[in-house]
Amino acid sequence: MSLVQLRRSRDEAARDLHAFLPMTREEMDARGWDELDVLIVNGDAYVDHPAFGGALIGRFLQGRGLRVGMIAQPRWDDTADLLRLGRPRLFVGITAGNLDSMLNKLTAQKKMRSEDQYSPDGAVDCRPNRASMVYSNLARQAFPGLPVVLGGIEASLRRIAHYDYWSDQVRRSVLLDSKADLLVFGMGERPIWEIAARLKAGEPITALRDVRGTAHLRNPGDWEAIEKSRYVRDGKTLWLPSYEEVRDDKAAFLEMSRAFQHETNPGNGRPLLQPHGERAVYLNPPARPLETADMDALYDLPFVRRAHFSYGERKIPAFETVKHSIVTMRGCFGGCSFCSITEHEGRIIQSRSAESVLREVRALRRMDDFRGVISDVGGPTANMYQMRCRSEAIESACRRLSCVHPGVCENLQTDHGPLIDLLKRVRKEDGIKRVFIASGVRYDLAERSPAFIKELARHHTGGQLSVAPEHVVDAVLDKMKKPGVASYERFAEQFACASQEAGKEQHLVPYYISGHPGSTLVDMIELALYLKARGMRPRQVQDFIPTPMSMATAMYYTGADPFTRAPVYTAKDLREKKLQKALLLYWDPAQHHLARLALRKAGRVDLIGHRPHCLVPPEAPVRAGAGREQPREGDVPKARRGPGATSERPRRRAPSPPARSRS
Incomplete structure (x- = not known):
């Protein structure tokens, strides 16, 4: 077989019309589908990998028998891209992507970023600002009368009135500006399946007011008489200060923020209501976390683990980083004040079984470009795997915002044994040469397990290990809800000793915040x-x-x-x-x-x-007569001008590539 024939054969195999969630009519026709049940509109490029939220939810729904299609990074000046797969039967799901679209686009200095990690070749013009709002309103135009369900991290973190750094103002809930019917917050598997199942059974979208992990709007006359909660377990609704109050009064904003934080535990979180003018946003309690069997089933879904063939040779930078990594858990009980993981993924750790992780390791081995090196085994915090409260009753009643600040809770089980055992089993798998931990280590937990630090130094560090002390001044660390610098120094000493014992010269790479x-x-x-x-x-x-x-x-x-x-x-x-x-x-x-x-x-x-x-x-x-060498x-x-404007001007449509280059 010639090189040209070999390449054509490989390209045709990569262009499997049945492998991905359909992005084109051709893929729908190959399945014999005349319509979809659910259409997902995604602000990220479509990468069929469990680290990408749109793909994860799409595969989850497909695994329950629904016909799901994907429109990734559509044009936002007309509805042509959204109409490509036709009108879905149940609803349109909207996500801005794996990051808030404004954070994805602008830096702390409010300058354009030079690269979009979730777009082909890092292009910066593939999604609009405030993508949740833009896509939702576009879906309204494309499919009049069809339910629109908003989700993803951007929607989740903007579900109530919130301060927006990039406009320097308090904005109202994204639910109003997007005109969506429902907003799914947090990890969306349980809510989105209940929504799909009830719509499929014939319930109207207006009846879905009691789905945990969702928010909806209430019209005048439909919320004013809702009885206010006076204490945690009275079964009533907690009223937050109104949008107008928090916009005009910073004391009210503080009260809203404090009250909201105490209602994020699914075990005791109350329904929330926040008036916005004549209407109100009503938020049901958070969804229940997934059990281990649910997590295993989720990650056992048939992900292709590569970008959709329509991107051809173009790379998705974020995928290049994670394609040989494995997620073992979700959630974080750290409660760092600068981080929003807890507000989105929750404080309860949800872990996969070792058997599920090993199945994914074997799937990795079948990838053409896998060379035996797993770049990361972890999650938001690698060493929180299988850590939980010692009692479900205590956990469900707890209203503490962090399990590790100002000190590690006595009810938290900090045993690193399950993680050590998992890592040993992964290392022993055929074809595995190296297994790294790159997703970060919580050092105040790690210092409690010398055995874990030894394993980490001997087997799972490639010369450098990332940790996040963030600062050294106690007053600042207290505002961050981070441990004192002494904890970091103890861990650093233990890691240095373990590295020396392993015969390795290794260093910590500390992260700091200014x-x-x-x-x-x-x-x-x-x-x-x-x-x-x-x-x-x-x-x-x-x-x-x-x-x-x-x-x-x-x-x-x-x-x-x-x-x-x-x-x-x-x-x-x-x-x-x-x-x-x-x-x-x-x-x-x-x-x-x-x-x-x-x-x-x-x-x-x-x-x-x-x-x-x-x-x-x-x-x-400065020497006399010489030009000034420095400021x-x-x-x-002056900051250099970014590579693109921050306006909402839609990108130009690129010409359709020939068939071969799309594979």
């Missing part, structure tokens, strides 16, 4: 001095971004702690945010002029110079 609420320039200087004293030059520095619904965002917007009402200093000026970040990058000459400005502003000119304790050198003198003290360089 500009977090509670952090001043003085605090950042203390952190920079800590780093320099230990010879650390961090490259993983995150400029704090206030994402919807997190507790740190409430602090950023209001200037106060939602739980204590105490004032919290916050760097809101973009220039000061740059100064804080520059201090963490004290070792980088490109940041020296900003770091000097920060030190002068904080009254620490003693740290500018060539002495050992200094953070940055003094400004180099003057106090200059803040």
Whole structure:
């Protein structure tokens, strides 16, 4: 067989019309389908892999006998793309993708990102701003009278009134602006199946008011008489301050944020109601978490584990990162104030069985480009696998926001044994050469298990291990709900000893956040001095971004702690945010002029110079007659213009590629 014939044979095999959820009429015809039951409109490129939410929900519904199609990254100036597969019988499901569309597009400095990780070849013009709203309204135009169900992380984190960093204003629930019939929040498998089953049985969408994990709108006259809850177990509805109140009064915003956080446990969370003008958003209690058998069934679905053939040779950057990784669990009980994982995935850890994970390992081995290296075995936090409260009764009644802050709860089972056993079994599978943990380790838990740290250092670290101490100043760490720096240092010492014992030279790669609420320039200087004293030059520095619904965002917007009402200093000026970040990058000459400005502003000119304790050198003198070699003290360089505009202008339709290039 010639090279051309071999390539054509491979391309034809890759273009299997039955392999993916259909994206084209040709794929529907190959199945003999004249219509769909459910159409999913997805802000991400279609990658048939369980790490991508749209594919996960689509496969889940398909596995229950429904005919599901996918429209990925449609045009948003007309309905032609949405109409490609015809009108579905039950509903249209809308997701902005794996990230909030605004976070996906703009940086902490509100500049355009240079790459969209979830688009072909990283293109930045493949989805609109506020994609949930745009796609939902587009679906209304395309399919009048058809139920529209909104889901995904963008919808989940904007389900109530929320502060939006990119417009610097409090916005109302996305349910109103999207005009969707239902909003699914949290992990959507249980709610979306109940919605589909009840619609299939003939119930109208207006009757689906009691589905856990969903929100809907109530019209005037339909909510004012709902009795208000007075205590947790009275079975009544908790009223949140109205949208107008939280928009106009930061004290009301704090009250809303505090009250909402205490209603996220499926075991005791009350229904919530938030008035928006004459209407109100009604939120049912969160959906019940999946049991191990449910998780196993979900990940046993027939994922192709590659991007849809229509993308040809174009790469989806996010997929390239995760295609040889395995998710073992979901959820996080850390409760970090800057993170929204808990608000979306929940605090209860939902784990797969070892047998399910091993089945996925064997599926990985069958991939053409797999070379025996599993890039990650983990989840939001790798070492929370199978950790739960010691009592279901205690867990269902608990209203604590974190199981590990200010200290590890005595009821939390922190045994790393199941994870150690799982990792050993994965390593022993035929064809597996290396198994890495790349999704992050909670070090305050890991330090309780020397056996896990030894396994981690000997077998699952490729020279560097990512951890997230975030800061070193206790007052800042307290606002982050992170453990004190002593915990990180104990873990670092144990990991260094375990690496030495294994005969390996390995290092921790610590992540830090600049500009977090509670952090001043003085605090950042203390952190920079800590780093320099230990010879650390961090490259993983995150400029704090206030994402919807997190507790740190409430602090950023209001200037106060939602739980204590105490004032919290916050760097809101973009220039000061740059100064804080520059201090963490004290070792980088490109940041020296900003770091000097920060030190002068904080009254620490003693740290500018060539002495050992200094953070940055003094400004180099400018030679007479020479051009200025670096910015003057106090200059803040203009950010380079991003590769695209932030307007809602739709992208141009690319010409349809020939058949061969689509495979």
